Amino acid sequence: MSRWIEVSISVDGEAAEAAAELFNRYGYQGVAIEHEGIEPEKIDDGDLPPPTRLTVRAYLPEDDRADESKRQLEAGLGYLNMMYPMPQPTYAIVDEQDWAEAWKAHYHPVRIGRHVLIRPLWIDVPLDESDIEIALDPGMAFGTGTHPTTQLCLEALEDVTPRGGTVLDLGTGSGILAIAAAKLGAGPILAVDNDPIAVKVTLENLEQNGVADKVVAAEGSLESVLASHPPFDLIVVNILARVIIAMCAQGLGDTVKPGGYAVFSGIILEQADDVEAALRQTGLTPTKRRQQSDWVVIEASKPV
């Protein structure tokens, strides 16, 4: 699915909620409501007046049901018009390419930890001798190096990656952490994701960074890893607290060798205690926390 019909309507504050509810019935996965009339460079954070007019937008897949959805939506607006003034909606075609590419203009090289340099594939950066460079096109996969969850993992990997040791990157996304582990001297490395798009992106990034011989990328899950691989010297799991806690009940600790180490990320500070409790249940001993804004990385060891 690459083309969408953007439906927009400009309404006053009170009518926006009613319009949003109607749009929610037909729009894909929700609606967007934007304050109108904000002049750039004029309003300080905290000084925004309540909106007088709002644009409500929803997106319909451009398929054979689109005309019927439009017709129903307009009929719904006709009824709402008895309560609030509702102008006619406007329609525009938007292409997935438009937004898949748009944010790239704002993606810049970033230095993390002591030596790691992440750069977009399309921007060249002069390197120092000690730099560990990772060139990425994250596409639509998680892991651009700009988010605290990824940055904290990279800092941890700089400290704990075992030279020549085996590594599991569970939920690899763009492959960024597996590439970092390879460049920090570990291998062989298994990079697993349950999203086939992420695996495809990872394979491209492995080639690009010259580590395809050290990293195997595959579609899979904790279950498939447990069934097919012996435990690893290091595992890194950057997903979300709830997912990590659920995995702990499914034998996550068994993927770590006795004496091995583990790095967990995607955790908000208030969830850290729960994650640590779950890690203990799966046979791991939390040893260290790293924090950036309200994100936390938890490191853990497995007793020998």
Place this chain on the structure above:
Amino acid sequence: MAKKIKAVVTLQLNAGKANPAPPVGPALAQHGINLMGFCKEYNARTSARIGEIIPAEITIFSDGSFKFELKSPPTTFLIMKAAGIQKGSSRPNTEKVGKITRKQIRDIADIKLKDMNTAKMESIMLQIEGTALNMGVEVTD
């Protein structure tokens, strides 16, 4: 110095399930926001409440950074949940699709009160009652 605001966008999304498809992609990418970063953060903060619609109000600054705040679910969503219905009536004046009690309206008002700085309980309840009627949901005692 306070940051300058470039745009404010509220996304009404399914808790824990944000992804870069619409409406997130087209609504945020034009402002230069890292889509996956936003999705990860939204999902981390809402994953305990799957099944609800939780709006995120995103403030985008001139320097390209952004912050977001979670809001209470839309009144219409809370009314549908209380009335046990999937959607409002498309002909609210003639076709009634459900019922809601004043006690339930007070419960919804309690939730919405957090988003409104100055509003009084009574006026919020009246607004909610109005919204319910407009959805074809009857209010009972």
